[in-house]
Amino acid sequence: xxxxxxxxxxxxxxxxxxxxxxxxxxxxxxxxxxxxxxxxxxxxxxxxxxxxxxxxxxxxxxxxxxxxxxxxxxxxxxxxxxxxxxxxxxxxxxxxxxxxxxxxxxxxxxxxxxxxxxxxxxxxxxxxxxxxxxxxxxxxxxxxxxxxxxxxxxxxxxxxxxxxxxxxxxxxxxxxxxxxxxxxxxxxxxxxxxxxxxxxxxxxxxxxxxxxx
Amino acid sequence: xxxxxxxxxxxxxxxxxxxxxxxxxxxxxxxxxxxxxxxxxxxxxxxxxxxxxxxxxxxxxxxxxxxxxxxxxxxxxxxxxxxxxxxxxxxxxxxxxxxxxxxxxxxxxxxxxxxxxxxxxxxxxxxxxxxxxxxxxxxxxxxxxxxxxxxxxxxxxxxxxxxxxxxxxxxxxxxxxxxxxxxxxxxxxxxxxxxxxxxxxxxxxxxxxxxxx
Numbered sequence: 001x002x003x004x005x006x007x008x009x010x011x012x013x014x015x016x017x018x019x020x021x022x023x024x025x026x027x028x029x030x031x032x033x034x035x036x037x038x039x040x041x042x043x044x045x046x047x048x049x050x051x052x053x054x055x056x057x058x059x060x061x062x063x064x065x066x067x068x069x070x071x072x073x074x075x076x077x078x079x080x081x082x083x084x085x086x087x088x089x090x091x092x093x094x095x096x097x098x099x100x101x102x103x104x105x106x107x108x109x110x111x112x113x114x115x116x117x118x119x120x121x122x123x124x125x126x127x128x129x130x131x132x133x134x135x136x137x138x139x140x141x142x143x144x145x146x147x148x149x150x151x152x153x154x155x156x157x158x159x160x161x162x163x164x165x166x167x168x169x170x171x172x173x174x175x176x177x178x179x180x181x182x183x184x185x186x187x188x189x190x191x192x193x194x195x196x197x198x199x200x201x202x203x204x205x206x207x208x209x210x211x212x213x
Numbered sequence: 214x215x216x217x218x219x220x221x222x223x224x225x226x227x228x229x230x231x232x233x234x235x236x237x238x239x240x241x242x243x244x245x246x247x248x249x250x251x252x253x254x255x256x257x258x259x260x261x262x263x264x265x266x267x268x269x270x271x272x273x274x275x276x277x278x279x280x281x282x283x284x285x286x287x288x289x290x291x292x293x294x295x296x297x298x299x300x301x302x303x304x305x306x307x308x309x310x311x312x313x314x315x316x317x318x319x320x321x322x323x324x325x326x327x328x329x330x331x332x333x334x335x336x337x338x339x340x341x342x343x344x345x346x347x348x349x350x351x352x353x354x355x356x357x358x359x360x361x362x363x364x365x366x367x368x369x370x371x372x373x374x375x376x377x378x379x380x381x382x383x384x385x386x387x388x389x390x391x392x393x394x395x396x397x398x399x400x401x402x403x404x405x406x407x408x409x410x411x412x413x414x415x416x417x418x419x420x421x422x423x424x425x426x
Contacts, residue, residue, distance in 0.1 A: 008255055011417055015410035023393075042221060078413050079420025093310035098408075100306065107412045147419060172419045174412060180236075187422060191415035193408065195311070197228035199320045199387060200291050202404035204224055206360060206385045207292025209400060 021071035033064035080108035090153035234284035246277035293321035303366035
């Protein structure tokens with residue numbers, strides 16, 4: 001798939017496109033115009049066309065997009081068909097909530113293991129995911145590497161855990177700790193999850209509404 | 214504060230500006246140019262100036278922005294100083310993780326109560342937040358209304374719980390259920406948290422890196 005530099009803004013929009021196309025497909029929609037797609041996504045037709053043009057040619061002039069084909073192409077672009085593997089570091093409340101309720105498979109990930117230090121949960125399984133002692137992290141990663149570490153440890157353990165997994169070869173971190181990680185290993189990609197950004201946006205919208213805007 | 218229509222994209226960027234200005238302030242930075250601010254945020258100087266111009270005049274031509282003043286202005290715009298109240302619906306793993314670890318106060322929210330149906334946790338407190346039985350939701354909201362309901366119930370309970378809280382006067386929902394809610398009450402703002410979007414972006418970046426781009 002031909003593409004040059006794809007901006008971060010486009011990367012951020014792709015998952016929304018994917019999600020929306022999935023919904024359209026589930027609702028039985030076969031074809032959609034870029035203007036209709038844009039409208040339901042709060043974007044202009046030209047923005048949609050421009051975003052997708054980063055990845056080559058989609059759709060036919062005047063015929064719109066085939067919903068299923070476009071969805072599958074976007075899935076492919078996002079690496080959903082590559083079956084990445086992930087491990088969860090910290091099986092506390094948040095780690096457990098993600099393991100039990102988040103559909104990793106739908107995002108193209110297979111969850112292979114969780115790690116914690118709490119004797120009460122080490123050795124158990126959550127769903128079908130075994131919880132290992134954090135001391136065995138390096139040993140287990142040397143036997144079965146993982147693409148992504150989901151970081152749900154307490155804040156005080158965030159940096160040291162990130163250091164350990166990246167030294168052990170993990171090259172992607174999904175960071176829920178709200179700690180700004182310092183990464184020394186090359187090629188590591190950190191994706192920070194900032195719950196607060198979403199709540200702050202809600203705060204703005206509520207305040208704005210209450211001012212009568 | 215004079216402003217006309219503020220686009221959703223700008224609203225989404227404000228929390229990042231706020232977070233970044235907070236970090237700069239903590240690092241002792243007093244003044245910053247729009248180009249330096251843009252650079253560290255992956256935006257152009259003119260985008261920064263344009264975004265902030267939605268809310269009136271900030272900074273002085275040639276002098277850049279006063280970091281602390283700009284941060285405080287943005288906090289004010291986002292409604293952080295209005296002390297919104299929030300309740301948590303569903304004190305399972307995710308609800309508990311948010312109550313215990315998420316700094317609601319830093320986003321301008323006071324967490325007043327949690328609700329659940331599990332007899333094992335109803336009547337307890339998590340941190341300093343009391344967990345009430347979900348049956349008492351309407352009664353407690355009639356005595357002490359809440360601005361926002363944090364929705365962390367299981368998916369099957371998502372819509373019915375949203376209906377109940379909005380009928381009981383709550384006008385903002387922070388929705389973690391991954392269910393597309395249908396809202397019939399007027400003026401309700403729903404902010405969906407889509408973990409998957411963030412993981413999909415990470416998936417894209419990993420796949421892209423591994424292809425040598």
